Amino acid sequence: MISFSAVSKRYPGGQEALAGISFSLAAGELAFVTGHSGAGKSTLLKLIAAIERPTAGSVVVNGQNVGALKRGAVPYLRRNLGLVFQDHKLLYDRSVFDNVMLPLSFGTLAPRDAARRVRAALDKVGLLARERANPIQLSGGEQQRLAIARAVVNRPAVLVADEPTANLDAESAARIVDILLSFNQVGVTLVLATHDEALVARHGRRVLQLAAGRLARA
């Protein structure tokens, strides 16, 4: 499903954020990406979605060489991925419902079907009652759940979440993790970046541990 081989990433004018990363994940697998701040977790996830391109090596997702993808093909890759960003990237000029609708608006779904999908996704994260609210009115945990609803509304085969439990209390964090795991249990490949050791210890079957851009454990 996802495979990195000898991947390096150097940001323009910066040091190597990732160096010689090789690993591969099977469909339906659950993997944690851990490491200290600045270790390269976000960079690794961005390579999967072609938000960043590798400087060397190849990233293959769903049989596609993502690193060499043409600009025009990138949107179609992303529609098959569920992305939860470290900084949410919610839009505060529109309702909860419209935030989740956004990724469907550029797809091919008829409006009626799209609306049904949006409600189903909101229901899964427990936000259906808040569909008319503005995201600004939501708590940190609720905003994170909204970001998850938006990520899964396209029913992606791969879900990539960047520190979804950061800055949340234990209870909210647990709820987020439960929601994400529930998608994994129905076959969605889940890649989850976190520096929550306890979380990894509890669920961590597959851990990609990064240290200064290198894979310390795979």
Add this chain to the structure above:
Amino acid sequence: MRTWLRQHRGAFTRAVHKLLAQRAATLLNALVIGVALSLPAGGYALLANLQGVAQRFTFEPQVSVFLKPEAKRAELEARLRADRRVAALRFVSRDEALAELRVAEGLADVVAALERNPLPDAFVVRAADGGAAALEGLAGTLRALPGVANVQVDSAWAERLAALARIGRLALAALAVLLATGLVAVTFNTIRLQILTQREEIEVSQLLGATDAFVRRPFFYLGLLQGLAGGVLALAILWAGLAVLNAGVRDLAQAYGSSFQLVFLPGRDALAVVAFAALLGWLGALLSVSKYLR
């Protein structure tokens, strides 16, 4: 196909919403464009009206050849007929000319007061080629003929009017180009501001799988609609301007016993103004999008 239509409708709807959400700014922009476009459109309408007036008089490319009293008419007529540049020929005797004058309004008394006929015999020559150069050439030849006192090219003032109209059209074209550039610049800037204020939405959309075409489409519609609104406004301004002018023209025309009125642009031209404005708006959007949406 259905998806494609839906996406265009979606982009169009979003563009309309953006315009409505910023009614004041939209109106102001449309007004700027409208005023700018109404100038060349108005000039064009006035010119078209003037040409309409000019065309009511028929300009035959005529040359009057006045004869000296001692001229030999038959010999001259033969030479004129032999010239290929002469399409037709009419002799007007001095008596006929005087009779014509007598009938002309207000001149009967003057003519009656004359002791003798002061008018010369004349040939009225219709030239085959109405061009200014050809007429001058012909006139030059005729002037040199024996027995010819004077030659007058009657269509000279028509030529002059046509030349003036040409200059007017040229000036209008220059003005139109200038203002069209301004219109593109106005749209360019509007769209630039729109892109800046929607930077976040654009970025998030792209991260979630929006194509470039999807992101750009609403801005194209925005530019197009703004241009369209400006074009319609320009026509409205022109129409109002002509109505005001016509109030004055009516009085003037009545003084000359005419019912002349300035007319609005013909439907085809009016449509062209609106289409042109929309096209320029689209162009401004295109330039802005290619510069600021990467």
